[in-house]
Amino acid sequence: MIVPAKVKKAFKEALKAQKAAYCPYSNYQVGAALISFRSKVFSGCNVENSSFGATICAERTAILKSVSDGHICLEHMVVVTNEIDPAPPCGNCLQVMAEFFGPQSHVWLANKTGIKKHYLFKQLLTHPFGPKKFKK
Template identity: 40%
Template sequence: MSLKDAALAVRENAHAPYSKFKVGAAIRSASGAVHAGCNVENAAYPEGTCAEAGAIAAMVAAGETELTEVYVVAGSPQPVPPCGGCRQKLAEFGKADVVVTMATVDGTEMHTTIGDLLPGAFGAAHMEEP
C-alpha cells in the first residue's frame, strides 16, 4: 500500500468530534513497512493525539525506530504541515533529509524534509556530557 493510500484510509478513522478536522499520517520505516495513524481528540483538548504521533507510535510498537518517508493528509484548502511537537517527534526517528509530503484530500501536495520543517532540531547529541 502506498503512503498516500494508507494516510487517506486511516484519516477516515480519526476521532475528531470537536474540531471536525480529520488528519491521517503514514510513515515508511527502514524495513519498508508502512505504519499509519490518525488524530484522536479528547474533550480535554491537550490530551489528544496527532496523526503523526500515532503513526510513529505504531512504528515503534512494531519494533522499529527509524522512519524514511512521511505522508500527512487533511481535509483543508491547502496542505497542512505537522505541528511543532510532531516536527520534534519526526526528527527523533528520521534523518534531516527524510521527505515529508503534506497533502489535501483533493490531491494537492507539497514536499519538504524533516530538516526544513525543524532546522536546528534538538536531539540526543545535545544531551551528551562534554
C-alpha cells in the same frame, strides 16, 4: 514533483487512516502514514480528547505504532488533511519526529486529491533538539 511509488502507497494508507479520525471537537480530520527505512508502512489518525491536552495528532499516532513495533528509523511521513493548502505537522509532532527522522527524511503534505508539497525534515525543523544532544 516526482512522488515515489512507495509514497503513493503510503498516501492511500493515510487516506484510509483519515477516515478513522476521532475529532468530535474540531472536526479536523487528519490521516498520516510513514514509511520506515525497512520499508514498512504505519498509519494513524488524530485522536482528540475532551481535555484537549491529551489529544494525539495523526503523525504521532503513526510514529508510536511504528516505534512500538520496533521500527525507529523512519524515512517518509505523509500527512493528509482536507485543506486546499495541506497542513504541515504541528510543533509537537515535529519534535517527536526529530527523535526518529533524519534531516534528509521526507515529509509529504497532501489533501484528498493527492500529494501537493514535499519537504525534507530539516526544512520544517531547522534546529531540532534531538538524541544527539545527549551524546558526548
